[in-house]
Amino acid sequence: MSPSSNLYPNPKNFYVRLLAETGLPGFLLYVSFLLATLAYALKGLRQAEPFRRFVGSAGFFSVVAIAAQGISQDSFAMPEMWINLGMLAGVIALKSENAPRLSSRSLNVT
Numbered sequence: 001m002s003p004s005s006n007l008y009p010n011p012k013n014f015y016v017r018l019l020a021e022t023g024l025p026g027f028l029l030y031v032s033f034l035l036a037t038l039a040y041a042l043k044g045l046r047q048a049e050p051f052r053r054f055v056g057s058a059g060f061f062s063v064v065a066i067a068a069q070g071i072s073q074d075s076f077a078m079p080e081m082w083i084n085l086g087m088l089a090g091v092i093a094l095k096s097e098n099a100p101r102l103s104s105r106s107l108n109v110t
Contacts, residue, residue: 014070037085038063040092052095059088 011017019027041063044056062084069081 010074012072012074014074017074034063034067037088037092041088055088055091059084059091062088 015027018030022030037059041056041059044052044059047053047056066081066084069078
């Protein structure tokens with residue numbers, strides 16, 4: 001770390017790297033994805049079914065760990081991050097696919 005060096009130090013911070021590489025739109029998109037996943041995980045924690053509570057707690061701790069890891073790691077190439085988020089997103093999609101849908105017939109609109 002010589003003052004005469006032309007090299008910039010690597011901050012080892014995922015959020016700084018994301019801002020530098022994708023700008024504010026990419027950063028906001030990633031953060032909104034994490035927050036939406038966290039919201040679905042918290043919603044799962046409040047369910048009565050044990051499996052949904054388990055998925056909600058696993059999702060909550062996964063998102064918190066991934067967010068904390070971003071402070072000291074700066075890579076997209078970590079499979080544990082994408083496996084956890086992918087499994088949680090899949091369970092969320094499956095849940096929303098199995099959710100009862102409202103139709104105009106069920107609303108008794110006259």
